Amino acid sequence: MIGRPYFVDLNLNMRSVEVVWKIGVRIEGGVLTKTRAVKALEQVLSLEQGKKMRQRSGILKQLAQEAIGLNGRSTQDLKASVEIIKS
Numbered sequence: 001m002i003g004r005p006y007f008v009d010l011n012l013n014m015r016s017v018e019v020v021w022k023i024g025v026r027i028e029g030g031v032l033t034k035t036r037a038v039k040a041l042e043q044v045l046s047l048e049q050g051k052k053m054r055q056r057s058g059i060l061k062q063l064a065q066e067a068i069g070l071n072g073r074s075t076q077d078l079k080a081s082v083e084i085i086k087s
Contacts (some may be wrong), residue, residue: 001025001053002040004032023057 001024003014017024025043027036044050067074 001057002027002037002044004030006030021056021060023053023060025053 001017003010003017003024004027005011005014014024014026018026025040027040029036044053066072069075
């Protein structure tokens with residue numbers, strides 16, 4: 001993922017993507033130029049760093065799919081919330 005946040009909350013989201021989850025890079029300097037876009041694309045597509053990002057993205061995708069499955073944590077939490085509201 002390549003990001004160029006331009007508003008307050010987007011900076012926080014991009015930090016999560018870049019630093020916490022390590023599945024993306026930020027356009028340096030905040031201004032989108034051809035040089036900066038090419039550099040970001042190289043990081044994501046061709047370097048070892050990009051390969052690791054894609055692997056982590058796959059792991060996060062699998063975890064998210066498990067969480068929303070029939071017996072997943074998100075599904076269980078939603079059912080529990082509905083039961084609380086109903087009672």
